[in-house]
Amino acid sequence: MLPNKIGSAFLGMDILYHDAHNKPRTRIYLDSAASTLALAPAQQATQQFLKYYSNTHSSVHLTAKISSEVVNWAQKSILSFFGASEGYDVVFQGSGATSPLNRLAKGMRTLQKDKKIVMVSLMEHHSNDLPHRVHDNNVIHIPVYDKNGEFIGIDLDTIEALCKEYEGQINYIAVTAASNVSGHISPIHDIAEIAHKYGAYIVVDGAQIAAHSPLQLNQQDPARSIDFFVFSGHKTYAPGSPGVLIAKTELLNQLEPEFYGGGMVAEVSQYNYQVASQSFDKEHAGTINIPGIFMLASVLAFLDKLGMEKIYQEECELTEYLISQLTNIPEVKVYADTLKKQRIGAVSFNLKDMPHELLSLILNDYFAIAVRNDCFCAHPFVRECLVDELWDIEDEEDLPLYRGMVRASIGLYTTKEHIDALCEALKEIVTKRDFYISQYERTRDNHFTHKTFSINTNAHFDISKTLDQIFSPYFESCGA
Ligand SMILES: Cc1ncc(COP(=O)(O)O)c(C=O)c1O
Incomplete structure (x- = not known):
């Protein structure tokens, strides 16, 4: 084993x-469903990288180039790990899945402006329920218990019946790929097929599945492909890494940026600005968590090898x-x-x-x-x-x-x-x-x-003692 x-x-x-x-x-x-333990070899690789760390907004000097290569590699390997190399982009945000889920809930209102309904299962973590509620959506909950009080989980017939009932009004269906309470795995590709049949998108909360099951977001049959997939680095053996959104590029391009600032614009004058055309740039205002991204991609490379x-x-x-x-x-x-x-x-x-x-x-x-x-x-x-x-x-x-x-x-x-x-x-x-x-x-x-x-x-862990021990050689040498 x-x-x-x-x-x-x-x-x-x-x-x-x-x-x-x-x-x-x-x-x-x-307690791995809350946060997994850290994978030491990925921490070690990150420690080595830190010697060469620079901001990716710089581009010319040696370590800026290394950092940019690291981020490019991480993007590619993360997409490949989740079977999303073609037609998908990755976005890093916050410290777990909650950030990208909020980003989507807010952003997707503009994707299908006339459709106000979001379907969410009753098995969801609050992070895949409340953001959809607060961003001006009409949230309909998919029951996971039947009329006799029997647990049925996320049931395809129930979803299809709701899709028929609200046909033409559903913007997207948001479901967890695996429950953080019972561990049940949802048939996400079947749900995608139903969602797409009724003109809705699918958002998958992958927080509990990312580190535990192989995934192929991009399917041969596009109707079965996942539009948006979200997961947490800290539940994937990489504490300190960001939350991640993997999205179909064509859809991501249609979302208004959530944050504005440096790095996400092509051109700025006193009265005008032009948002970057590349979705990765558009989605990342400010400096990204480069070491965390590298650590996460290193973990995935390790899991891939296993x-x-x-x-x-x-x-x-x-x-x-x-x-x-x-x-x-x-x-x-x-x-x-x-x-x-x-x-x-x-x-x-x-x-x-x-x-x-x-x-x-x-x-x-x-x-x-x-x-x-x-x-x-x-x-x-x-x-x-x-x-x-x-x-x-x-x-x-x-x-x-x-x-x-x-x-x-x-x-x-x-x-x-x-x-x-x-x-x-x-x-x-x-x-x-x-x-x-x-x-x-x-x-x-x-x-x-x-x-x-x-x-x-x-x-076990005394903050002051630990800092004193680690800092003191430096302070002693400078008389502080
Ligand atoms: C299924 C599920 N979705 C979302 C989240 C929220 O993730 P985070 O706390 O990393 O933002 C969790 C966390 O437990 C979860 O289990």
């Missing part, structure tokens, strides 16, 4: 801390293992697992009668297992998943504690042993439930704190 072989290529796999029983433990990272199909197959296997092990524990409820469709490794669950935050704290404090809890910025979907359970809670005061879930998510470094450790921890928590609960206090604002234990973050 890949993780056993290349786990050491990732930073943070060797974090060690003493748990609440004062036992040393190596941290197990199961083979995305292999990564996908292995992660699917691991996800199945995770789900089967979790569902073997009678007190664990895994959400949306009745729909037997392909999933990436993001699995949400709860332990019976245990608030999600408390469970995550116990996993962190007693087992050194890092998971995410709460609603994962996908409140509508999480609410639908939880509706029956919340109904059953008798004490209203307890309701806020149960409005959420725990999510375990995997990356290239995740092993079966990590999943076994999680499941063993859950079993132990079930067995010694009263002990664990007794160790925590509920706060007035419905959080939990351990009565005696807290992790000393400074023992």
Whole structure:
């Protein structure tokens, strides 16, 4: 399996801390859907590049040329990685997928001015829902539960029925390629075909899929090609890299620039200006995040060498293992697992009668297992998943504690042993439930704190000490 072989290529796999029983433990990272760990070789390559770093707005001197070559290479390799070499352009924006999604929501109003409807699934992260709502669109939500309360995911018949109902009024359909709550993969090319049949565009939120599955945005049949694809570098083993939009060039050319400033204009006089004709220039006002872009493209080159199909197959296997092990524990409820469709490794669950935050704290404090809890910025979907359970809670005061879930998510470094450790921890928590609960206090604002234990973050990373240590040789030599 890949993780056993290349786990050491990732930073943070060797974090060690003493748990609440004062036992040393190596941290197990199961929070990759929030942010993946950093790929060290890509950081190393970026470190080497930084020696030659210059602004790409300079063009003549040696290092400016190197920086420009680096950005050109990154653009080409990113497009090629996602099967979008022909007829697509890449745009770098902000620090994650949220920026380009906002850019699209705002910009696409001019693409089909007379069409006011945007279709968004009820499985979306807020970043692929709220921007469409606020930019003067009429957002229609595609249901992901059927009338009987069964989870059906993103269903093609439902989409087609809505497209028929609102024919001629839909500007675009915005869907996630994989849910950050349940991991379910959406049939994005089938959705593209339906969208195009009804004169709408497709926007795909690829934040959760980019690092986990091979993709071919440009399809032989243009009707099945993706118009706009967005993802986050920090969920792709490259923290510090930007958010990315990959868009059909002909469509990108039609969008008004979002930002104005240096670098995106061909000509400026006192009373006039002419926007650059190249869409890459037009989309990038100001200096781009050159090291971050290089780091991200380096990660993708690394993943490409490993083979995305292999990564996908292995992660699917691991996800199945995770789900089967979790569902073997009678007190664990895994959400949306009745729909037997392909999933990436993001699995949400709860332990019976245990608030999600408390469970995550116990996993962190007693087992050194890092998971995410709460609603994962996908409140509508999480609410639908939880509706029956919340109904059953008798004490209203307890309701806020149960409005959420725990999510375990995997990356290239995740092993079966990590999943076994999680499941063993859950079993132990079930067995010694009263002990664990007794160790925590509920706060007035419905959080939990351990009565005696807290992790000393400074023992691991002390900002002042780190800076002092690194800076002091320089200051000593100049007497500062
Ligand atoms: C599916 C999905 N879309 C969008 C986002 C937002 O990404 P970012 O926080 O990188 O802007 C996330 C983040 O968790 C996500 O999971």
